[in-house]
Amino acid sequence: xxxxxxxxxxxxxxxxxxxxxxxxxxxxxxxxxxxxxxxxxxxxxxxxxxxxxxxxxxxxxxxxxxxxxxxxxxxxxxxxxxxxxxxxxxxxxxxxxxxxxxxxxxxxxxxxxxxxxxxxxxxxxxxxxxxxxxxxxxxxxxxxxxxxxxxxxxxxxxxxxxxxxxxxxxxxxxxxxxxxxxxxxxxxxxxxxxxxxxxxxxxxxxxxxxxxxxxxxxxxxxxxxxxxxxxxxxxxxxxxxxxxxxxxxxxxxxxxxxxxxxxxxxxxxxxxxxxxxxxxxxxxxxxxxxxxxxxxxxxxxxxxxxxxxxxxxxxxxxxxxxxxxxxxxxxxxxxxxxxxxxxxxxxxxxxxxxxxxxxxxxxxxxxxxxxxxxxxxxxxxxxxxxxxxxxxxxxxxxxxxxxxxxxxxxxxxxxxxxxxxxxxxxxxxxxxxxxxxxxxxxxxxxxxxxxxxxxxxxxxxxxxxxxxxxxxxxxxxxxxxxxxxxxxxxxxxxxxxxxxxxxx
Numbered sequence: 443x444x445x446x447x448x449x450x451x452x453x454x455x456x457x458x459x460x461x462x463x464x465x466x467x468x469x470x471x472x473x474x475x476x477x478x479x480x481x482x483x484x485x486x487x488x489x490x491x492x493x494x495x496x497x498x499x500x501x502x503x504x505x506x507x508x509x510x511x512x513x514x515x516x517x518x519x520x521x522x523x524x525x526x527x528x529x530x531x532x533x534x535x536x537x538x539x540x541x542x543x544x545x546x547x548x549x550x551x552x553x554x555x556x557x558x559x560x561x562x563x564x565x566x567x568x569x570x571x572x573x574x575x576x577x578x579x580x581x582x583x584x585x586x587x588x589x590x591x592x593x594x595x596x597x598x599x600x601x602x603x604x605x606x607x608x609x610x611x612x613x614x615x616x617x618x619x620x621x622x623x624x625x626x627x628x629x630x631x632x633x634x635x636x637x638x639x640x641x642x643x644x645x646x647x648x649x650x651x652x653x654x655x656x657x658x659x660x661x662x663x664x665x666x667x668x669x670x671x672x673x674x675x676x677x678x679x680x681x682x683x684x685x686x687x688x689x690x691x692x693x694x695x696x697x698x699x700x701x702x703x704x705x706x707x708x709x710x711x712x713x714x715x716x717x718x719x720x721x722x723x724x725x726x727x728x729x730x731x732x733x734x735x736x737x738x739x740x741x742x743x744x745x746x747x748x749x750x751x752x753x754x755x756x757x758x759x760x761x762x763x764x765x766x767x768x769x770x771x772x773x774x775x776x777x778x779x780x781x782x783x784x785x786x787x788x789x790x791x792x793x794x795x796x797x798x799x800x801x802x803x804x805x806x807x808x809x810x811x812x813x814x815x816x817x818x819x820x821x822x823x824x825x826x827x828x829x830x831x832x833x834x835x836x837x838x839x840x841x842x843x844x845x846x847x848x849x850x851x852x853x854x855x856x857x858x859x860x861x862x863x864x865x866x867x868x869x870x871x872x873x874x875x876x877x878x879x880x881x882x883x884x885x886x887x888x889x890x891x892x893x894x895x896x897x898x899x900x901x902x903x904x905x906x907x908x909x910x911x912x913x914x915x916x917x918x919x920x921x922x923x924x925x926x927x928x929x930x931x932x933x934x935x936x937x938x939x940x941x942x943x944x945x946x
Contacts, residue, residue, distance in 0.1 A: 446665060448582035448590075448612050457663045461487035464577075464609045464662035465495050470506040472574035473532075475565075475601030476520060479513035479759035479786065480713060480738050483594030484520050485577045485611045486668040493523035500527065507531040511565070511573070513596020513758065513786055514558060514737075514830060515539070517671035525551065534570075535561050536828035547824050555818060555825070558737065559790035559834040562600040566632055576605035579666075580653070581616040588652035591624045591783065592616050593670055594759030599626055599785045602653055607661040614667045619774035624783045625649045641794050644708050644733040645754045647782065674763045675741060678719035681847040684878035686719040689803065689843065690727050692874065692881050696841070702801075708735035710795075710835045711743070712804040713761050716845055718742040720803060725749055735800050737789050737831040739781065741766040747780055756782045758789040790834040802839035804832040806846045809900075810862045811893040811913060812925055813869035813884050815844050821936050822863030829866050836871045848877035848902035854944040856905040858896065860912045861932035875900050889925040890917075904946065 449455050465488050468474060478484025492508075499506035509532040510524060521539035524530050533542060534554040545551040556564065564570055578598050582590040591598065593616060602608055627649035629637060640648050678686070696702040706729055711717040721742025724732065734743055734755040741763050746752035762770060770777060788794065795802075806817045807826065818829055836842040844867070846857045857877065869892065875882045880899035884892045897909045912931065920926035935945045 448614055449663065450585045451583050451587045453587060453657050454583050454610075454660065454663055457660055458665060459662050461491035461664050462495075464488050464664050465491035467607065467609065467661050468492055468508065468575050470499070470504075470508065473509035473511060473571060475511045475573050475576045475578075475597065475605055476516065477513065477578040477592065477594065477596060477598050477601070478516035478520060479594035479596040480515055480761035481517050481671040481673070482759045482761060483579050483592035483596070483670065484512070484516040485579050486519055486613065486666045487611060487664050488577050488609055489520040490523045493527050493529060496524070496529035497527040509533075511535070511561070511570070511597070511601075513594060513598070515827070519671070536830050538827045543825065543827075553825065555828040557790075557829060557833045558786050558831045559792060561597055562630070562785070562787040563632070565597075565600055565604055572606075573601065573604040574606055575661075576601035576608045577611070578602060578608065579611045579613050579616075581618070581620045582612060583610075584652065587655065587657055589655055590621045590651075591626070591653060593620065595624060595626070595783050595785050596758055597786060599628075599653060600787070602655050602659075605659070608655065608659045609662045609664065610660060611664045611666050614665070615669055617771045617774045619778060622651050623778050623781055624651050626651070626653055626785060627788050628654070630787060639788065639791060639794055641788070642797070644735050644756050644798065645782075649784070670760075670767065672762050672764050672767050674765070675715055675718055678715055678722065681878035682716045682719040683723075685716055685845050685847070685876050686723040688876050688881040689720050689845070690723045692883070693801075694728065705729060705731035705733075707799040707801050707840055708733045708756075710734070710736040710800050710802045710839070711740070712830075712832060713738055713740055714805055716805060717803060721746060725751055735789075735795070735798050737786065744770060744777070747777060752780075754780050754782070756784060756789065758784055758786040786831070790831045792834055792838045795835055795838040799840035800835060800838070801841045801843070802832075802835035803843045803845065804836060806844045806857075806867075808846070808857045808859055808862050809844060809872070809875050809896070810859050811896050811909060812889045813872040813875065813892050813896065814862050814865050815867040815872050816862040816864045817844075817866045819864035821940055822933075833867060833871075836867050839873075841873055842871055843874040843876060844872055845876040848879050848900060849904070853902070853904060854946070855939060856902060856909075856935065856945050858901045858905065858909065859935050859945075860909065861927060863933060863936045877902070879903075
């Protein structure tokens with residue numbers, strides 16, 4: 443089936459044009475809301491065409507830059523292409539592209555790292571200024587002009603509603619079976635008119651399967667047939683498997699203590715090899731009737747659905763390896779009734795997360811002995827990706843778990859340090875820390891108690907004694923005894939690495 447066959451409305455067919463023609467409708471200085479979330483559902487043609495236009499303009503001495511707003515990370519055809527030609531003056535709310543990251547850390551691109559659940563409200567409130575254009579991928583258009591969402595929802599509802607002009611990419615590569623999988627909720631509002639979101643179970647559908655759109659706002663339709671960007675996950679290494687084992691043992695203990703039901707509570711899992719190792723362990727574990735309320739659906743959750751362990755998964759996007767994506771698209775109808783894709787303002791909504799009692803499992807770069815977590819910055823100032831949805835879930839989870847190998851760079855960096863070089867999640871939002879060395883349950887502990895447990899359970903043996911020495915010295919020398927720190931030494935480990943290439 444061609445893209446034209448996907449455009450079932452005659453009103454919209456008259457607006458079909460090339461990607462270059464559509465890109466010409468975007469002016470320098472404009473803010474552009476693009477679809478896309480973790481490499482799924484992003485526009486495939488218009489951003490690259492826009493990058494070519496920007497390159498030509500810059501070569502002629504005409505500076506051409508735009509603001510780029512998305513759901514989360516996208517792909518080289520979007521972030522990479524625009525960053526390569528220095529075409530972005532402001533990027534938000536999350537990115538993972540190497541070229542984009544390089545420009546941000548060089549001070550050549552402004553970047554606003556923001557909780558993913560906050561983006562829609564921030565735009566609706568006008569805090570970011572005007573949204574001029576939306577470029578949104580869809581899987582099709584119905585006879586009455588509604589839009590069939592693609593493989594991610596993200597902030598697309600907000601982009602379509604807020605933008606002055608909308609450019610639609612209709613991608614015939616996306617499966618027709620996506621129709622009916624989505625739940626687009628139109629009941630959100632700003633204070634003082636906000637109403638409760640009527641979602642009380644993971645399986646609840648509270649919205650519509652389609653995006654609404656005013657046809658008068660549609661400036662262009664571009665036909666594409668191109669796959670999402672999805673990278674293969676490396677097989678879980680020994681550290682990842684050990685981390686997964688610690689978490690599964692902890693969950694079984696919580697069930698035994700009566701603090702969790704036998705089918706646990708809705709699961710949220712960040713993206714990556716450790717997260718997939720945990721999900722793989724759940725597939726082999728004793729839990730049945732699991733549910734997921736998360737932001738992305740990755741390989742491990744697809745395997746849980748296939749095995750029957752996971753009865754329903756709610757997310758805002760897919761984040762699958764090529765093999766898993768091929769399997770999904772080949773048999774999407776089989777999964778459709780057990781997967782719900784929602785706007786990220788709902789998938790990551792703090793009140794819903796709190797009410798459902800989500801078990802949140804997220805990665806981190808480093809934690810300190812008191813449980814503060816850095817998930818975004820290397821050595822304090824170099825951004826890696828962004829906070830994403832980890833803050834939305836950690837702050838509001840029933841149980842908040844952060845996980846990482848205990849060392850990085852072949853042991854030159856300890857991921858447990860006296861004081862984190864950047865704070866994304868304060869100790870108040872961190873209940874459980876896990877490395878391959880062990881699991882530290884920090885619930886109900888004072889800062890000094892947390893420090894002892896964290897060092898004993900999570901630190902790598904190469905750094906454990908040094909951490910104990912720092913803590914014991916801080917008990918004596920610190921000005922205050924509530925959270926003892928020696929300020930002139932607290933970040934000495936990071937300084938040593940920057941100067942000598944190792945924290946040892």
